[in-house]
Amino acid sequence: MAESVHALQGFRDILPDEQPYWRFIEDTATSVAQLYGYRCIETPLLEETAVFRKTVGEGTDIVDREMYAFDDKADKDGNSLNITIRPEGTAGVVRAYLEHGMFRLQLPVKLYYTNAPMFRHEKPQAGRYREHHQFGCEALGESDAVVDAEMIGLLHQIYTQLGLTHIRVNINSIGDTICRPEYIKKLKAYYEPLLTSCCDDCKVRFHKNPLRLLDCKEPQDQPKIANAPKIADNLDAACQEHFEAVKRYLDFYGVPYTVNPLLVRGLDYYTRTVFEFTNENNKTALNGGGRYDGLAEILGGEQTPGIGFGMGMERTILELKRQNVVPPAEPATQVFVAYLAKTPELKDTTVQLVAELRHAGIKTEMGYGDRSFKAQMKRANSSNAEYAIIIGENELANGFVTIRRSGTESAEVKRGEVIAYLNGEEGEDQK
RNA sequence: GUGGUUGUAGCUCAAUGGCAGAGUCCUGGAUUGUGGUUCCAGUUGUUGUGGGUUCGAGCCCCAUCAGCCACCCCA
Numbered sequence: 001m002a003e004s005v006h007a008l009q010g011f012r013d014i015l016p017d018e019q020p021y022w023r024f025i026e027d028t029a030t031s032v033a034q035l036y037g038y039r040c041i042e043t044p045l046l047e048e049t050a051v052f053r054k055t056v057g058e059g060t061d062i063v064d065r066e067m068y069a070f071d072d073k074a075d076k077d078g079n080s081l082n083i084t085i086r087p088e089g090t091a092g093v094v095r096a097y098l099e100h101g102m103f104r105l106q107l108p109v110k111l112y113y114t115n116a117p118m119f120r121h122e123k124p125q126a127g128r129y130r131e132h133h134q135f136g137c138e139a140l141g142e143s144d145a146v147v148d149a150e151m152i153g154l155l156h157q158i159y160t161q162l163g164l165t166h167i168r169v170n171i172n173s174i175g176d177t178i179c180r181p182e183y184i185k186k187l188k189a190y191y192e193p194l195l196t197s198c199c200d201d202c203k204v205r206f207h208k209n210p211l212r213l214l215d216c217k218e219p220q221d222q223p224k225i226a227n228a229p230k231i232a233d234n235l236d237a238a239c240q241e242h243f244e245a246v247k248r249y250l251d252f253y254g255v256p257y258t259v260n261p262l263l264v265r266g267l268d269y270y271t272r273t274v275f276e277f278t279n280e281n282n283k284t285a286l287n288g289g290g291r292y293d294g295l296a297e298i299l300g301g302e303q304t305p306g307i308g309f310g311m312g313m314e315r316t317i318l319e320l321k322r323q324n325v326v327p328p329a330e331p332a333t334q335v336f337v338a339y340l341a342k343t344p345e346l347k348d349t350t351v352q353l354v355a356e357l358r359h360a361g362i363k364t365e366m367g368y369g370d371r372s373f374k375a376q377m378k379r380a381n382s383s384n385a386e387y388a389i390i391i392g393e394n395e396l397a398n399g400f401v402t403i404r405r406s407g408t409e410s411a412e413v414k415r416g417e418v419i420a421y422l423n424g425e426e427g428e429d430q431k
Numbered sequence: 432g433u434g435g436u437u438g439u440a441g442c443u444c445a446a447u448g449g450c451a452g453a454g455u456c457c458u459g460g461a462u463u464g465u466g467g468u469u470c471c472a473g474u475u476g477u478u479g480u481g482g483g484u485u486c487g488a489g490c491c492c493c494a495u496c497a498g499c500c501a502c503c504c505c506a
Contacts (some may be wrong), residue, residue, distance in 0.1 A: 061432090061505080118506075122432090122504070124497095125499065127506085128506080129502090131503095134506060135472095145482065201502085201503070266504065267505095276506095284506085310506055316506090338465085341464095371458090374459095376466095379466090380465095388466060390464075392464060406466070410465070
């Protein structure tokens with residue numbers, strides 16, 4: 001054998017046994033999103049690096065050290081574009097919204113994407129991969145707090161329909177471009193004299209991402225966090241009013257949310273409402289999102305309010321498994337056709353019959369490779385086929401086949417009446 | 432990116448520094464034409480990879496790759 005190859009670190013294959021989970025999430029999320037008036041969009045995996053650098057933000061880990069960025073092939077003048085395999089979904093959707101003039105449509109434009117691969121060069125562990133997949137929604141062109149509440153309601157409905165319980169909904173408002181800088185100034189003024197006694201991470205956060213100071217888990221820093229100025233007390237009137245409205249509408253959707261004044265999000269583009277759903281046991285975020293009223297402008301468009309989220313599909317699957325939620329099974333094999341003797345005529349007849357059944361929409365399997373009859377029937381059994389059809393010398397000579405329904409007597413059915421027989425049986429079954 | 436831990440058959444796992452094994456799966460048979468159960472037989476490995484110590488390494492040492500855990504961060 002040649003030198004063995006394996007998938008890259010943090011990359012994995014999604015094997016057939018896992019697929020029912022993926023289809024379950026995809027189908028559920030898609031149908032709920034459509035129920036809320038969202039329509040599907042797909043954008044390229046590759047974007048100009050600037051699309052992410054300008055929106056997600058310099059100084060964030062995603063941009064600073066996790067992006068798969070490289071120079072594209074040079075053109076004839078030797079110029080090349082720096083491009084990035086997307087680390088998140090929002091920037092590309094907003095880029096597409098602007099590029100296609102969707103701001104001329106009735107607003108808001110409500111979009112979703114599903115099974116969308118995202119790439120971040122992180123150190124992997126369970127529920128955290130270098131390639132992961134998101135289901136996500138974006139609503140563009142509307143600042144009404146109803147849209148915020150409706151999006152969180154949509155997300156909550158997805159988890160409910162998936163059968164998940166005890167999901168925690170955390171929300172917060174982190175202000176806008178007017179009041180947040182004021183707040184950060186205040187926060188830094190508060191932390192400055194305390195900095196020498198802070199953990200090393202917090203010393204970095206102070207300069208790089210001050211809001212993250214509130215997120216520190218070191219015991220020594222907890223009292224500092226408790227006494228720190230709260231962003232909720234420092235929202236301007238408009239942001240305050242918006243947040244109050246979001247909470248009021250959320251109640252109408254019956255979402256059991258918790259206001260978490262320490263919830264901040266790592267991406268620079270968020271404004272006002274931010275939210276994150278977590279499971280009961282650990283702190284793992286199942287999704288994350290928020291409003292980003294300044295994002296379109298950063299990408300060169302008109303000022304455009306927007307809000308969106310990304311939901312981690314791998315993490316949702318982990319939670320489904322943790323809560324023992326079993327996804328709908330794949331359709332079972334209905335018919336297995338076995339042939340008795342290893343003669344060309346019998347095998348030909350089998351292949352013909354299998355083709356007919358499949359063309360008629362009946363999920364059919366057969367034994368390959370001239371295995372023994374016993375082996376074929378074993379396979380019929382392991383495929384859970386409802387019917388076994390047996391073709392032998394007698395059947396071939398007299399133009400019939402033997403059909404045996406699992407656990408019942410065999411029946412002899414004329415060669416031309418097999419499909420009618422199977423459909424008839426199914427029909428009776430449903431009465 | 433930091434620290435820790437694990438790596439043996441397709442899968443789940445054994446093996447005091449001394450012949451690398453079991454269960455399961457797969458294939459065939461017991462049963463020469465009917466899906467279960469049982470029984471019998473067979474296939475499966477450069478012990479993640481590369482070095483080192485040793486008479487001798489799956490086991491000890493170093494490196495490397497990968498998984499997992501705690502951080503960082505995030506979905």
